[in-house]
Amino acid sequence: MTDAPKLMGDGPRAPRVDRLRAGLKRRYAREFRFRLYGLLAIGLAVGFLLLLLGRIFEQGHTAFVTNEMTVPVYMDPARVDRAYPHGTNFEQLVAEQQLRRFGIQDDATGTAAAEMRQLFSSELRFKAADRVAAEPGLIGQTVTIAAPVADNADLYFKGEITLATPADQRLLSDRQIAWLDRMKAEGAVRAHFNTALFTRGDSTEPEQAGLLGAVIGSALMLLVTAVIAIPLGVGAAVYLEEFAPKGRLTDLIEVNINNLAAVPSIIYGLLGLMLFINWMQLPRASPLVGGLVLALMALPTIIIATRSSLKAVPPSIREAALALGASKTQTVFQHTLPLAMPGVMTGAIISMAHALGETAPLLLIGMVNFVPGIPHGFGEPTGALPSLIYIWENASERAFHERTAAAILVLLAFMIVMNAAAILLRRHFERRW
Amino acid sequence: MTWLFLPLLLIAAIAAWFVGSAVARRRGEGQRLHSRPAQHGAYALIWTAVPALVVLFAASVFSAPVERHLTLTGAPEVVQQLEPFRREAFFADARAVGAGRTTMQVWVAPYAELLPAEGARTGRIGQMLSLGGVVAAALACLLGVLFVFSQIRPGLRARNRVEGWIVGVLFACSVVAVLTTVGIIASLVYDSIRFFAEVPIAEFLFGTQWSPQTAIRVDQVGSTGAFGALPLFAGTFLIMLIAMTVAAPVGLFAAIYLSEYAGPIFRATVKPVLEILAGVPTVVYGFFAALTVGPAFRVFFNEIGGWMIGGPLDGIGQYLSLVQNQMALVAGAVMGIMLIPFVSSLSDDIINAVPQSLRDGSYAMGATRSETVKRVLLPAALPGVAGAMLLAVSRAIGETMIVLMAAGAAANLTLNPLSPVTTVTYQIVALLTGDNDFNSTKVLSAFGLGLTLFFVTLLLNIVAHRIVQTYRQQYD
Secondary structure (H helix, E strand, O other): OOOHHHHHOOOOHHHHHHHHHHHHHHHHHHHHHHHHHHHHHHHHHHHHHHHHHHHHHHHHHHHHEEEEEEEEEEOOOOOOOOOOHHHOOHHHHHHHHHHHHHOOOOOOOOHHHHHHHOOEOOHHHHHHHHHHHHOHHHOOOEEEEEEEEOHHHHHHHOOOOOOOOOHHHOOOOHHHHHHHHHHHHOOOEEEEEOOHHHHOOEOOOHHHOOOHHHHHHHHHHHHHHHHHHHHHHHHHHHHHHHHOOOOHHHHHHHHHHHHHOOOOHHHHHHHHHHHHHHHOOOOOOOHHHHHHHHHHHHHHHHHHHHHHHHHOOOHHHHHHHHHOOOOHHHHHHHHHHHHHHHHHHHHHHHHHHHHHHOOHHHHHOOOOOOOEEOOOOOOOOOOOHHHHHHHHHHOOOOHHHHHHHHHHHHHHHHHHHHHHHHHHHHHHHOOOO | OHHHHHHHHHHHHHHHHHHHHHHHHHHOOOOOOOOOHHHHHHHHHHHHHHHHHHHHHHHHHHHHHHHHHHHHHOOOHHHHOOOHHHHHHHHHHHHHHHOOOOOOOOOOHHHHHHHHHHHHHHHHHHHHHHHHHHHHHHHHHHHHHHHHHHHOOOOOOHHHHHHHHHHHHHHHHHHHHHHHHHHHHHHHHHHHHHHHHHOOHHHHHHOOOEEOOOOOOOOOOOOOOEEOOHHHHHHHHHHHHHHHHHHHHHHHHHHHHHHHHOOHHHHHHHHHHHHHHHHOOHHHHHHHHHHHHHHHHHHHHHHHHHHHOOOOOHHHHHHHOOOOOOOHHHHHHHHHHHHHHHHHHHHHHHHHOOOHHHHHHHHHOOOOHHHHHHHHHHHHHHHHHHHHHHHHHHHHHHOOHHHHHHOOOOOOOOOOOOOOOOOHHHHHHHHHOOOOOOOOHHHHHHHHHHHHHHHHHHHHHHHHHHHHHHHHHHHO
16 A cells, blocks of 8 residues: 555545545445345335234134024924924024014015025024934924024124125125124124034035034144155165265265255146056045155155254264264164254154145145045045135135135144244254254 | 055064064074174064065055056956046946945946946955955065074174165165156156147147147037147246246345344344245235235226326226236235245355355455445355245246136236236146046146146256355355
């Protein structure tokens, strides 16, 4: 810097410092802006997450409550079928009795009764029929029966359908809303926790549709995935990290695993469709096939996680074991792998959580179809939580919207529990060498 | 049958372990054993269980195709002449009748009489095959037992052999990864070849018409089927471009802030949030796109269009006021949100890999932090960041659920982000959900699309990994 003093002496001092000061100001302003962009980006990401979760909670929380209607049913001996109570049209029967109670004269075609009937769930029929079948003596008497209201009536009580919308765009007529108000005023309608959502399988009627079938389907699937992917993945990782000779074959396997981890999930769906369903003729849409496909998907992730936690075990442990006369296999299985286990389990749980939310491959192996009821085995067609979300999102009934969001909340709850377990495991057992 | 055999095999294996140790102990009395008795036991266990398991596995993989072949070749002429999917249905119903259940379908005269006989025959074939598998497995087990017990003697290096088996099993585990790739390629290529035999590759890659509905009856009008996938590629590209416009700057800036500006506490709170964003299943993003972002964007554009109508931009206003929920912009924007944590965590790793000495040198010259980032860190990290972006592009191309729920089904060849477009992944799902007849060009075209998707993402991944790796080595 020999020319610096010369530069300094070149001209008047003050304007140059001013110029530098001004430049500095500009530079600091730029610095400030840059920093702001960074904060803005993080704010955006966090904001999106809050918006996403907030919206889903907003749409879904109403589904956890449902409205139940308690109605008196006169078991009319002329109408109730003694031999086969389930064949009786109880909805029509109750609708007519309600109209009579309200003092409304129906027209010749029975439009009022038809409209009234739409307010009851078909569950009413099953409950009434069950009562009669269990106790035939009830015929001729009046029984009170509690059953969920129909999906649109439920939406009205929750404020999703209001009188403010013009009548032709509303799912309920003015008359129906008046009746509902009247029943509510009489105290016949009661809101309570929606147990059906957690104790039933899928149904075409929103008020009777539940998640249990899908939750059990997902659980069976994850069981298959865990039983296959975890041992295979850990085994492969142990081989590659501890035993594999450096060579072309090992390189090939490694490149392969890295690429498999990035193959789009839908490709695994195509593989499952061709290999497990068309070639091996395993039952479509079964937890077995779903679990196998998810296992192949989870394999690379588990291998990568296991390898990194095996790498973290210091070589001194291996050397000590070998020095004491342990064989290579004994070293790995009695020292290295047990020490790496917390990391392995964390990786396994996280990849299982990922597999739980995977949807696209399930659609290809047949889990897009409506499956009522609750699966009992690995070979039966079943739904899974994420595919149920997709099916419900596509359903035309408005009442399925809130239930879709509720299903998402349940799915997210499962994932949060799994991830929290992984984090706790890591916190508890993690060791810094 | 098989399920009955497995517990038996387990019992046999455990018995082999005990007997093997006992035999080793007795034969080695008074002498020094090379391996401990328990290791002999383990060796006996392996030879009892593994051969039988291998046979059972092979039987379960290969019995289905063999069964199909036998059922078909032994069937009466009339059944063989049925169309494939009717034939499948016939055999399914025959099996149901054989098992004493009632069938869902009604079969007409020649078939109805055949059902019970065919049911009995297919049932016999199934039983024969599963019995054959179990007998072969039992035989393999027996041979293994005979072999291993003839081997046990004091000098047997049982430990080394057991360890050799263990390494072999571990190697087999890692080969599963290679087999998966082989399986993917085989299952895609097999049906793709059949597809490209009917539709020329050039027409598939460069054709501009996509309407895969082929005629079911010969006299049907208006559904000849066109398999030009260019609109799908354009739609995929458009959505990917929108997603990257969202994810690249936001993800990169978030990574820069986290690695260069944020304090430890800030980082410790923001990183888990980004991880949660990364862990949200794509079907949830799809729901968000379809029911929140889509309607919001539609209302927004309709309002703007409403203002423009009657003004100088009347035409655009007319268009905007008719925009629908399903558009490329919605799917792209939501996919961009999904990719933010992916881009930011990859970029974070890469920026952190730039040596501290470069930063220190820049600060020593009087540069501000942002100047250091812009003039030193980013140029140094550029290849790595480019690799990360390529990985994100590959993720965007292969993403299915968001486009399935928010992008629409119309195969429009357009770059207009407000129009509904369709993508490769959307079409794969659309073509393969429903009644699958694996002889129709429509279903086969899904495999052509799948193969294209697989190769494009594979290429992107290989290039990206290579870039990132050479970049890492630069600073190691």
